[in-house]
Amino acid sequence: MFSIGIDVGSVAAKAAVFDGQNIIAKEIIPTGWSPRESGATLFDQLLKIAQIEKHQIKKIVGTGYGRIALPFIDKKVTEITCHGRGAHFIDSGIRTVIDIGGQDSKVIKLDAKGNVVDFIMNDKCAAGTGRFLQVMAHALEMDVSELSYIGKDASPQNVNSMCTVFAESEVISLMANGASKESIAAGLLESVCKKTYSLIGKVGTADKVFFSGGVSKSPLLKELLSKRIGTEIISSDVSQFLGAIGAAVIGYEE
Amino acid sequence: MFSIGIDVGSVAAKAAVFDGQNIIAKEIIPTGWSPRESGATLFDQLLKIAQIEKHQIKKIVGTGYGRIALPFIDKKVTEITCHGRGAHFIDSGIRTVIDIGGQDSKVIKLDAKGNVVDFIMNDKCAAGTGRFLQVMAHALEMDVSELSYIGKDASPQNVNSMCTVFAESEVISLMANGASKESIAAGLLESVCKKTYSLIGKVGTADKVFFSGGVSKSPLLKELLSKRIGTEIISSDVSQFLGAIGAAVIGYEE
Numbered sequence: 313m314f315s316i317g318i319d320v321g322s323v324a325a326k327a328a329v330f331d332g333q334n335i336i337a338k339e340i341i342p343t344g345w346s347p348r349e350s351g352a353t354l355f356d357q358l359l360k361i362a363q364i365e366k367h368q369i370k371k372i373v374g375t376g377y378g379r380i381a382l383p384f385i386d387k388k389v390t391e392i393t394c395h396g397r398g399a400h401f402i403d404s405g406i407r408t409v410i411d412i413g414g415q416d417s418k419v420i421k422l423d424a425k426g427n428v429v430d431f432i433m434n435d436k437c438a439a440g441t442g443r444f445l446q447v448m449a450h451a452l453e454m455d456v457s458e459l460s461y462i463g464k465d466a467s468p469q470n471v472n473s474m475c476t477v478f479a480e481s482e483v484i485s486l487m488a489n490g491a492s493k494e495s496i497a498a499g500l501l502e503s504v505c506k507k508t509y510s511l512i513g514k515v516g517t518a519d520k521v522f523f524s525g526g527v528s529k530s531p532l533l534k535e536l537l538s539k540r541i542g543t544e545i546i547s548s549d550v551s552q553f554l555g556a557i558g559a560a561v562i563g564y565e566e
Numbered sequence: 567m568f569s570i571g572i573d574v575g576s577v578a579a580k581a582a583v584f585d586g587q588n589i590i591a592k593e594i595i596p597t598g599w600s601p602r603e604s605g606a607t608l609f610d611q612l613l614k615i616a617q618i619e620k621h622q623i624k625k626i627v628g629t630g631y632g633r634i635a636l637p638f639i640d641k642k643v644t645e646i647t648c649h650g651r652g653a654h655f656i657d658s659g660i661r662t663v664i665d666i667g668g669q670d671s672k673v674i675k676l677d678a679k680g681n682v683v684d685f686i687m688n689d690k691c692a693a694g695t696g697r698f699l700q701v702m703a704h705a706l707e708m709d710v711s712e713l714s715y716i717g718k719d720a721s722p723q724n725v726n727s728m729c730t731v732f733a734e735s736e737v738i739s740l741m742a743n744g745a746s747k748e749s750i751a752a753g754l755l756e757s758v759c760k761k762t763y764s765l766i767g768k769v770g771t772a773d774k775v776f777f778s779g780g781v782s783k784s785p786l787l788k789e790l791l792s793k794r795i796g797t798e799i800i801s802s803d804v805s806q807f808l809g810a811i812g813a814a815v816i817g818y819e820e
């Protein structure tokens with residue numbers, strides 16, 4: 313028997329199949345305009361990839377903001393709980409999850425069993441999220457992936473404003489005054505790091521610290537964050553699937 | 567003898583001449599790239615308009631963020647103090663000043679003498695400032711002055727995000743879903759009103775309430791704010807010069 317976790321986020325919908333031991337399949341598609349449709353498409357694709365039939369599924373758990381739009385799920389679980397459980401599944405030593413997504417950021421503290429003991433979430437302010445980097449990449453006329461590594465050897469240009477809107481103007485003035493894109497990019501990653509650190513300050517961290525979400529793909533940001541927290545940070549290629557994996561694990565255990 | 571107040575803000579530089587009784591002249595120019603240069607130009611223009619000579623000036627007081635760049639001033643006074651004193655000069659009954667400028671917003675509580683007893687300032691977040699309206703006007707393909715009145719007869723479309731960046735995306739989706747620009751504009755003014763009200767909540771208001779800053783030019787916003795606070799709000803054509811007037815009055819009294 314298998315369980316399935318589906319995490320419908322604002323940007324991408326992710327799903328995972330769990331056999332009680334391993335994640336045997338996973339899939340990601342853009343959420344697009346309709347969380348309901350993309351959830352259904354994702355589900356069908358996942359069954360094909362995993363080569364399983366509907367009757368082999370014991371439980372389907374939905375998470376992410378789009379979970380309410382999924383008619384075929386057995387249970388809804390919050391993102392925070394699923395992220396925590398997903399991280400625990402990947403490495404049971406993880407006690408803190410720092411997740412920076414496209415539109416929000418969160419810090420989750422876990423106990424030894426992967427239960428959430430505390431968390432904080434920012435989904436009200438674009439600063440310190442992927443959205444901030446997207447706006448800045450646009451101002452610098454590059455894409456986000458370029459922005460995330462281009463500053464690796466530059467000395468960071470200080471960007472005073474945390475606010476996405478004011479920082480964007482600052483970046484434009486800095487460029488007009490001849491600052492290099494590399495040094496501005498490095499400064500912007502520092503800014504995300506600072507904002508994240510202020511979020512972390514509200515719940516604290518405990519080892520191991522796991523960095524997930526789209527923004528965790530930047531090795532430079534991971535390094536900066538690690539330095540600021542004063543402890544090593546781990547991440548994983550499957551961190552995008554953390555919520556879906558957690559949902560699948562929770563579904564199996566029920 | 568005369569005193570002069572100069573308020574160099576991020577967008578405009580304003581100055582006023584006080585003769586101990588009345589403001590006999592005032593002038594406003596864009597700050598541009600150099601607060602120092604625009605301060606000097608403004609000073610020269612002001613003397614011409616007022617038809618006074620340098621030796622007739624007993625004191626020049628500078629305020630606003632650009633005051634540090636003015637070599638010719640006798641004294642620097644904070645914006646908050648100057649705004650308070652300027653409001654008191656305009657109407658000695660004023661006990662609360664709500665100022666929403668291009669880049670910041672503040673609420674100042676005054677005693678019967680125009681001294682500041684409490685204040686709160688937001689200059690970290692573009693939400694609830696003129697900048698928010700500027701970004702939204704751009705998204706709606708109109709200018710800020712159109713945005714500030716176009717929604718007067720519309721039923722406001724709810725805009726959930728306070729954040730400028732997220733609200734901009736929301737506005738774009740609302741338009742794509744066929745909401746009228748009028749109803750969106752009305753919703754956006756509600757948003758500024760809500761944000762301002764949350765700022766007010768931190769210091770409270772006392773009658774009379776004076777509304778100043780560039781954003782106070784919108785009669786609709788004034789009306790909404792007035793309704794929400796539950797008291798009448800006054801404003802003035804010279805409210806842009808509040809800081810400069812206060813600075814001039816302070817200079818004269820010394």
Ligand code: SF4
Nearest residue numbers: 437475476691729730
């Ligand atoms: S600080 Fe800037 S990015 Fe954050 S909520 Fe305010 S407007 Fe949005």
